[in-house]
Amino acid sequence: MRGITKRFGAFTANDDVTLGLSPGEIHALLGENGAGKSTLVKMLYGLLAPTEGEILWNGEPIKLANPNAARALGIGMVFQHFSLFDNLTVAENIALVMPKAERLEDVPAKIDQISRAYGMGLEPNRPVWSLSAGERQRIEIARALLQDPKVLILDEPTSVLTPQEAEKLFETLDRLKAEGRALLYISHHLEEVKRLCERATILRRGKVMGTCDPQIETARSMAALMVGTQIAEVRAAGKHSLGKDRLVVANLNAPSPTLHGVALKNVSLSVRGGEVFGIAGVAGNGQSELFASLSGETLANEAGAILIDGKPVGTLDISERRALDAGFVPEERNGHAAAPDFTLSDNIVLTGHGSDGLTQAGFINGAKALEKSQKVIAAFDVRTGSPDPLARTLSGGNLQKFVVGREILREPALLIINQPTWGVDALAAATIRQALLDLCARGAALLIISQDLDELFEISDRIAVIHTGTLSEALPARSTTREAIGLLMAGMGEGDSHAH
Amino acid sequence: MRIDLEARAQRSTLREILAPVGAMIVAIIIGGIVVSLMGISPIAAGNVYFIEPLSQSYSLQAIAVKATPLVLIAVGLTFCYRANLWNIGAEGQFIAGGALGGWLGLLTNGGAMQDTLGGWWILPAMLIMGALGGVLYGLIPALLRIKLNVSEILTSLMLVYVAQLGLDWLVRGPWKDPAGHNLPVSVNFDPEATLPILFDGGSLHLGVLLAPIVVIIAAIVFSKTLFGFQVRLVGSSPRAARFGGFNDSTIAIAAFAISGGLAGLAGVIEVSGKIGQLIPSISPGYGFSAIIVAFLGRLHPVGALIAGLVLALTFVGGEDAQIALHLPGDMTLAFQGVLLICVLAADVLARYRLKFSMGAAA
Numbered sequence: 001m002r003g004i005t006k007r008f009g010a011f012t013a014n015d016d017v018t019l020g021l022s023p024g025e026i027h028a029l030l031g032e033n034g035a036g037k038s039t040l041v042k043m044l045y046g047l048l049a050p051t052e053g054e055i056l057w058n059g060e061p062i063k064l065a066n067p068n069a070a071r072a073l074g075i076g077m078v079f080q081h082f083s084l085f086d087n088l089t090v091a092e093n094i095a096l097v098m099p100k101a102e103r104l105e106d107v108p109a110k111i112d113q114i115s116r117a118y119g120m121g122l123e124p125n126r127p128v129w130s131l132s133a134g135e136r137q138r139i140e141i142a143r144a145l146l147q148d149p150k151v152l153i154l155d156e157p158t159s160v161l162t163p164q165e166a167e168k169l170f171e172t173l174d175r176l177k178a179e180g181r182a183l184l185y186i187s188h189h190l191e192e193v194k195r196l197c198e199r200a201t202i203l204r205r206g207k208v209m210g211t212c213d214p215q216i217e218t219a220r221s222m223a224a225l226m227v228g229t230q231i232a233e234v235r236a237a238g239k240h241s242l243g244k245d246r247l248v249v250a251n252l253n254a255p256s257p258t259l260h261g262v263a264l265k266n267v268s269l270s271v272r273g274g275e276v277f278g279i280a281g282v283a284g285n286g287q288s289e290l291f292a293s294l295s296g297e298t299l300a301n302e303a304g305a306i307l308i309d310g311k312p313v314g315t316l317d318i319s320e321r322r323a324l325d326a327g328f329v330p331e332e333r334n335g336h337a338a339a340p341d342f343t344l345s346d347n348i349v350l351t352g353h354g355s356d357g358l359t360q361a362g363f364i365n366g367a368k369a370l371e372k373s374q375k376v377i378a379a380f381d382v383r384t385g386s387p388d389p390l391a392r393t394l395s396g397g398n399l400q401k402f403v404v405g406r407e408i409l410r411e412p413a414l415l416i417i418n419q420p421t422w423g424v425d426a427l428a429a430a431t432i433r434q435a436l437l438d439l440c441a442r443g444a445a446l447l448i449i450s451q452d453l454d455e456l457f458e459i460s461d462r463i464a465v466i467h468t469g470t471l472s473e474a475l476p477a478r479s480t481t482r483e484a485i486g487l488l489m490a491g492m493g494e495g496d497s498h499a500h
Numbered sequence: 501m502r503i504d505l506e507a508r509a510q511r512s513t514l515r516e517i518l519a520p521v522g523a524m525i526v527a528i529i530i531g532g533i534v535v536s537l538m539g540i541s542p543i544a545a546g547n548v549y550f551i552e553p554l555s556q557s558y559s560l561q562a563i564a565v566k567a568t569p570l571v572l573i574a575v576g577l578t579f580c581y582r583a584n585l586w587n588i589g590a591e592g593q594f595i596a597g598g599a600l601g602g603w604l605g606l607l608t609n610g611g612a613m614q615d616t617l618g619g620w621w622i623l624p625a626m627l628i629m630g631a632l633g634g635v636l637y638g639l640i641p642a643l644l645r646i647k648l649n650v651s652e653i654l655t656s657l658m659l660v661y662v663a664q665l666g667l668d669w670l671v672r673g674p675w676k677d678p679a680g681h682n683l684p685v686s687v688n689f690d691p692e693a694t695l696p697i698l699f700d701g702g703s704l705h706l707g708v709l710l711a712p713i714v715v716i717i718a719a720i721v722f723s724k725t726l727f728g729f730q731v732r733l734v735g736s737s738p739r740a741a742r743f744g745g746f747n748d749s750t751i752a753i754a755a756f757a758i759s760g761g762l763a764g765l766a767g768v769i770e771v772s773g774k775i776g777q778l779i780p781s782i783s784p785g786y787g788f789s790a791i792i793v794a795f796l797g798r799l800h801p802v803g804a805l806i807a808g809l810v811l812a813l814t815f816v817g818g819e820d821a822q823i824a825l826h827l828p829g830d831m832t833l834a835f836q837g838v839l840l841i842c843v844l845a846a847d848v849l850a851r852y853r854l855k856f857s858m859g860a861a862a
Binding site: 295296297317318319322328330332335336337338339340341342346349350351353354359362363364366 | 724725726727729732733736737739740741742743744745747
């Protein structure tokens with residue numbers, strides 16, 4: 001790709017980007033959210049057309065009108081979010097995107113062949129809903145490989161994998177590289193890039209900041225190129241005194257809310273004031289169900305299953321739990337933590353209407369809501385285009401800072417937060433983690449559910465793992481290895497020997 | 501060739517306000533074409549439909565009188581539709597209100613129940629009973645939806661026919677005027693049970709004043725109160741609403757109660773202010789036309805007021821066109837249907853752009 005520029009109106013997403021891919025290399029594309037990585041690869045995959053510049057294929061300029069044209073040339077892509085139908089089998093999902101001439105009966109044999117060649121262990125006739133995230137991702141990769149691509153683009157492929165699953169993916173990628181294919185690997189995770197890639201192109205605000213050899217650079221120096229400023233190391237939790245139990249969960253059981261959901265089984269934990277309790281786990285193992293039970297969006301059968309500051313709250317709703325100084329931040333920003341078509345000040349009212357003088361006799365105090373939202377915007381450096389924009393116009397990182405900041409400024413005694421920095425750029429993630437630790441140092445109890453092990457090890461005092469709705473014993477973060485947590489995440493903890 | 505709908509990156513307030521205006525223009529053009537195919541000059545028809553009613557005092561009054569039920573019902577429907585509840589049974593709630601309120605008019609007929617207190621209490625009580633009838637009738641689909649998860653679209657629509665046939669039976673049976681030559685009509689209400697006319701010789705009655713008052717209150721509730729916030733939130737982001745601690749069942753009950761109550765109020769105003777007795781059919785389809793009013797008014801109370809006047813114009817113009825041009829009365833309903841389709845299409849085009857692309861689907 002040479003001199004690629006892409007403009008959307010007045011906004012320049014990519015500015016004179018040049019990027020070369022050679023056969024037999026894994027090339028990293030690094031950048032923060034909004035740096036222009038997705039726009040760039042969409043042009044390479046024929047989903048967007050460049051405003052200026054050209055794409056060269058073996059030296060010849062080419063025009064990619066649509067993804068079909070890209071696939072015909074031999075460019076494949078594995079997207080960050082899976083596009084699979086849960087109720088169909090592996091083979092049916094793959095057959096959906098095959099040329100019309102292919103027959104469904106022939107697909108399983110082809111999948112077997114690919115699966116064996118790359119050690120993917122796919123069973124063509126399993127329904128997708130019964131598979132783990134790692135297996136689902138392998139379907140996506142197999143789907144791309146059936147087209148025999150020369151170039152394969154992978155967008156944040158490890159974001160939902162356990163360390164062991166990620167290692168398995170890396171072996172597959174190494175094998176693809178050895179076959180002489182060119183891989184473009186998009187990631188935030190600098191350690192992975194160091195593990196896999198010989199070259200890395202770093203984008204910031206649509207411009208190439210440089211190309212480097214990840215084997216030589218340190219993770220910190222690459223991160224500095226990515227975000228433009230040196231990221232301060234998050235201050236360690238340090239030695240602050242632990243208070244009394246703020247949150248106690250005792251033998252919480254909850255049936256699965258949906259057909260493919262997860263039931264919670266005998267979940268017990270306790271979090272003290274001044275403590276960060278981390279819950280690790282692969283996505284879809286009961287995290288959202290646990291969050292819903294703790295927040296009160298799903299009520300427990302027994303009041304005593306959940307205690308906040310010693311008070312049984314299992315049958316109280318979310319507003320009543322908020323009134324006991326609890327704060328909640330769910331995983332999904334748009335549509336759950338915030339109403340996307342409402343302004344930021346309206347979104348202050350969303351969780352603050354029961355307190356803070358935001359309502360008087362049923363009327364909303366709009367001025368007060370605006371004042372509070374301005375406070376959050378200022379305190380958490382939320383970048384907005386106008387003073388009180390609609391929530392959905394904010395980028396992911398900025399909206400996340402807003403919904404976390406909204407709760408933190410209420411000074412909760414207990415904060416329960418699901419995936420605090422998911423899909424958020426490094427700078428915003430550091431801001432959020434620091435704010436969480438500061439809140440904890442002021443005596444609040446924090447329960448953090450996260451898929452990001454680095455994050456949990458960085459800020460937690462104790463870590464437990466959730467797997468198929470069961471919570472493991474909490475382990476002290478200082479004296480536990482990533483491998484031990486990784487095994488628990490894969491369901492291979494002690495006393496739980498059955499494989500998944 | 502393939503046509504795709506592509507979401508527009510920016511929502512534009514101007515585009516959303518202009519969308520219904522553009523829809524009106526397209527609907528008028530389509531109406532003109534249909535009329536000219538029937539051998540009538542579209543210019544003359546346009547004149548009869550839209551210009552003449554606006555130029556005479558009696559027809560202006562008629563527009564206000566017809567707009568009153570449309571606006572009242574549409575404001576109520578706005579609450580339902582904003583909360584993503586599809587009440588299309590306002591016609592039935594209108595009839596239920598008219599019947600229950602009108603019943604009091606029948607009970608007090610001929611000075612009955614007025615010996616001790618006099619007659620001052622009858623009109624307010626009729627209005628309250630009318631609203632109550634609509635509330636109770638509207639709560640049926642709401643409760644069925646909450647308790648048994650039955651689609652409110654089906655139940656509210658089917659209950660319209662129950663109400664229509666119920667009133668028909670009442671007027672032909674128990675409520676029939678014994679001295680009415682066996683016609684299916686009730687007795688005429690006493691003056692104490694009739695909404696007074698505002699100006700001598702006109703048709704403008706006291707009920708007309710209620711519509712703007714309701715619009716103002718609803719607009720304030722909608723934009724300034726926590727309840728209005730909840731209604732908008734439940735419809736726009738149900739999951740965020742639950743996270744906020746708002747109960748969507750409560751909102752569903754409240755929205756249907758408001759919607760039914762305003763439709764019932766409109767019903768009793770129509771019966772007491774305009775008809776003056778109970779007859780088998782008290783509505784020319786106000787409850788259905790109000791659906792168009794609600795959407796044409798951008799699901800906003802003030803918009804409903806404007807849209808209600810526009811739709812009332814098509815009713816009055818349609819009546820004039822029947823007389824002057826011998827156009828069938830159903831033309832009015834057909835035109836309203838075309839208008840609704842155009843409004844909904846314009847809504848889509850305000851949010852998405854059409855993208856034409858060559859080649860097969862990816």
